[in-house]
Amino acid sequence: MNTPCGDIEADAQHTNEGRIAMRTITTLSDGWLFTKQPVEGTPAYEPGEGWSAVTVPHTWNAIDGQDGGADYWRGACWYVTKLVLPETVEGTQTYLEFEGAATAAEVYLNGCKVAEHIGAYGAFRANITSALLGGENVLAVKVDNTERSDIYPQMADFTFYGGLYRPVKLITVDSTHFDLDYYAGPGVTVSSTVDNGTAVLDVRAWVSDSAEGDQVYVEITDEEGVAVAAATMPAADRVRMELAIPNAHLWQGVEDPYLYTVTASILRHNEVVDEIAIMHGVREYRFDPAKGFFLNGKLTPLRGVSRHQDRLGKGNALSLEDHIEDAMIMKQLGANTIRLAHYQQSQQFYDVCDRLGFVVWAEIPFISRMNPDPAAHQDCLHQMTELIVQSFNHASILMWGISNEILIGGDSPQLVANLRELNELAHKLDPTRVTTMAQVSSTPMDSEHNQITDILSYNHYFGWYGGTMQDNEKWVDKFHAMHPDRSFGLSEYGCEGIISYHTDDPQCGDYSEEYQALYHEHMADIIDERPWLWGTHVWNMFDFGCDARNEGGVKGRNNKGLVTMDRKIYKDSFYVYQAHWSCEPMIHIASKRYAKRATDEITVKVYSNQPEVTLSVDGVVFGTQKANHVFVFEHVPLHEGFTRICATAGDGLSDSTSFEKVAEPWAPYTYVDPEGAGVTNWFDDVDVDAVGGIDVIDPTHWSIKDMVKDVITVPEAAEILSNAASSMSGMRVKASMLGVLGNQRVEQIFAKGGMMGNVEDLDGKLAYVNQQLQRIAK
Structure with missing residues (x-):
């Protein structure tokens, strides 16, 4: 040109x-x-x-x-x-x-x-x-x-x-030089296999503008800097060589994230023209539907979190120090896997994951809704290619995610075809890794979507958006029985926890720190009991930005994180998982921020990975308990003014806090919801078959053809959508939650096979929704 x-x-x-x-x-x-x-x-x-x-x-x-x-x-x-x-x-x-x-x-x-x-x-x-x-x-x-x-x-x-x-x-x-043009990749790739303790590294290099006599030299050094293998070949557009490392030191995840350094050089007359160094972890892995995930032959249930790439006041413009801090917090938690949602993340963060040993799920932002525009599908393929080409060399990445909750926007043959093409592309670009996808909760268990990728996960929020906590294990066990040959996990689960709200009687929907902790206590237990779940990822490690949200009195944020968006406060639910997953001795008294108490006695909950915990009140031993992870001390007395509580365990392990006895419950601890959740029986007394069609629409009144973001600005219309969505999905859907669906028409959020699931009499119910909206003038 x-x-x-x-x-x-x-x-x-x-x-x-x-x-x-x-x-x-x-x-x-x-x-x-x-x-x-x-x-x-x-x-x-x-x-x-x-x-x-x-x-x-x-x-x-x-x-x-x-x-x-x-x-x-x-x-x-x-x-x-x-x-x-x-x-x-x-x-x-x-x-x-x-x-x-x-x-x-x-x-x-x-x-x-x-x-x-x-x-x-x-x-x-x-x-x-x-x-x-x-x-x-x-x-x-x-x-x-x-x-x-x-x-x-x-x-x-x-x-x-x-x-x-x-x-x-x-x-x-x-x-x-090593190629810089192909999808901004590194120009050199390294993969490996292991046979009887010997690792064979497959090194491939793409050289731009080589001259006769140029050579590609590859040297592998261990973590001590000692050379363990080397090879040389004449430079060409494409060079491939295999190098063996006898008695290779394996990359064993967080337990032992050992990395070799593979240095590739272009030589001319004994001088280096170009050179790059790649950190490489030698590992093998497999997924067993009946037993779970194996890393280098060792059963290693993957238990961890998801992460968005943003921070309070910084957005997504993160520094290397930010990435390192995030990873170190996850290490402190005891996680061994991270789902990097919902898009390709920084190569700096993948580098940190390699070094710390996290098993990473990397994915593209094919999320929520497919756009039928053919150019959009080409963008999907392009983003998948960029993700794999640019991230191929990371030892931490073991699976490529092709979509997330893509059925929210409805199902279609085109969607299935697009997903299959993405899956095939991922395998073509990288035959060494598996593919996966995250299904929205309403995806039928027998959906053909569940057979597209190598492994599978579901996003479930039973106990928050709908149902009870106990529905999680019921669903998981039923799916496992229906598909004993499929490896599957939980790609998202969680609930909101806002550290301002506290209660002695936590309930779903109260946004309290106590309910979030109770929910995760339950989830941690049922996950421990099911090692065959190949991977589970808490949604989310950190609170994150979502400008359309208005939940629990907090605008612009998803509050499901175990840690606040500024990374300064670890919620009680963080310590639930630390007690389950961390090998480092820990102890934590829960509900410290619930400091003002209007009762003579309280229940004190302690999280610890120690077998025994002792509780003291104002320096006097109150009691000692043996338990697994959660220690509950009831009828702990409060004295007038402040009472000092101390929990001890193990060899010098302790945590302490103070509670203040007050005359009346402190009102700011309770969230008063200005809007009710939608009802789940809205259609019960409606003969939807008698409603008729939706052929005629008055554009001066609201209809299902209007954008969700516009409809929900009118309280009466917002209530109609909330009731309809709640009744069709079986979940309690607040009007404020519909804001995240704003850039689509009302009829799209009720699409067949979409986020509402397979709804009976869908056409009639949609006609009824339209009829009710048409009564409201714009």
Whole structure:
């Protein structure tokens, strides 16, 4: 493509004469200007009105994407910075690498477009060699998170932050280098198999512009830096070699996350032209439907959490330190697996998971609803390709997720075909790993969707959105009996816990910290009893941003995390799992934040992984109990004023707190819900067959053709949707919860085979919903 900027695509068929230049990488974090204002043409680097100085990573939704109202800014914004480069060395290539630009990006250098990309979560690169000027260059990036029919996600229960929210890097390489162009991959892949203790590493390299006599040299070193294997082959467009490591040290997850270093070098005349190092964990694994997950032959039930990539006040513009802190909190919890939902996450975080030994489920944002636009499916395939190509070398990743709750938007032959194509693509790109998907709770047990991927998981919220806690084990056992040949797990389960609310009598829907803890006590127990569940993932490790939510008096946030969104407060439910999963001795007194008590006696609950706990009241031993994980001390007396409670166990392990005796219950502990949940029997007295069709719709009144986000602004209409959704799904669906479904028509949320399940008399019920809405003028 010949442009005023030069031949961008072919970008110079350089010869191999001249100076050899090793790879250099520079992170472009400072010196950026940002604006939301419309810009004509391509902006220059001119600080002025409407422009602000920012550092990258950056998102423009750090605040409005978390404050509620479903009104965060979605549109086009500009970033601009100056690049001052040393004199270009002949025979070198210069690339820009963007690790994440949400959701669509156009990249301009000195006014010339050098790249464009769609998709918020994959990296992309641009070869800018031909567009560079000597001295100062102006880099301008247009980033746009406007909703589009051809980009996933289409709809989901989280904020779609916009911005250059991951690092931007400048990469300079010799014209002969490991490939940088193919889906922004590393240019070298490493996989391995194990046979009688010997690991055989399959190393594949793609070399750009090699010359006769060039060689690819691969050396493997252990964690002590000692070389254990090496091989050399002539350089070519594609090079493949196998190297053996006798008595290989295996990557055994969190127990022993041992990593070898595989260093691949391009050599010319005994000099290194290009070089990259890849950390590699040698492991084998299998899924047994009757027994569970095995890592290197050892039964290893995968028990852990899910994670979204955002923080309070920062949005998704996270630092390396943020990623490390998140992983260390999960390690402290005792988790051994992480579901990285619902999209490709930072390579930095995958790196940390490799080193800490977490087993990772990585997925693409094919979530909630399929858009029939063929371009959307191509985006899905593109995002799957980016995820696998860019993340192939991570030892932690064992499964590729192709979708999440995709039946919320309804079922269709096209959806099944698209899912099958995604599954086949994942296997083609990576035959070494398994595929999986997360089903919405209403997916029938005998659905053909359950036979698409290698393994399977379900998202269930019995005991929160509907049903009781005990329905979880009933459902799991029934599915296991129906499908004894299928490995399946729980990809999501959880409930809201807001640390302001407390009670002695926790109930579903009260948002109290005590109910969340009680729920997770139950779930942890039933999961322990079922090691054949290949993996279970709490939803969620951290509270996260969802600007459309308004739950429990907290706007813009999903509060199901075990830890608050700022990572500062660990909820009691965190310690439930720490008691079950952690090998580090621990003890924790629950309900510390329920400090004001209007009774003479209280019940004190203690979580610990020790066999015995002793409780003391104001320095006097109250009692000692033996239990598994949860120790309940009843009739603990409170004295006037403050009473000091101390729990001890093991060798010097202790935790303490104080409770204040007050005259009356403290009102702020109780959440008063301004809206009722929908009724589940709304259709019971309605002859839906007599309602008639929905052929005639008055556009001046509300109807099922209107957008959910508009309908729920009218209280009477919102109540109709709440009642209809609750009655069809069997769950208590508040009108405020429908906000996350806002960008679709009412009829779509009641689609056949969708989130409501297989509803009897669906057409008649939908006609009745429309009839009731048509009574309300806009």
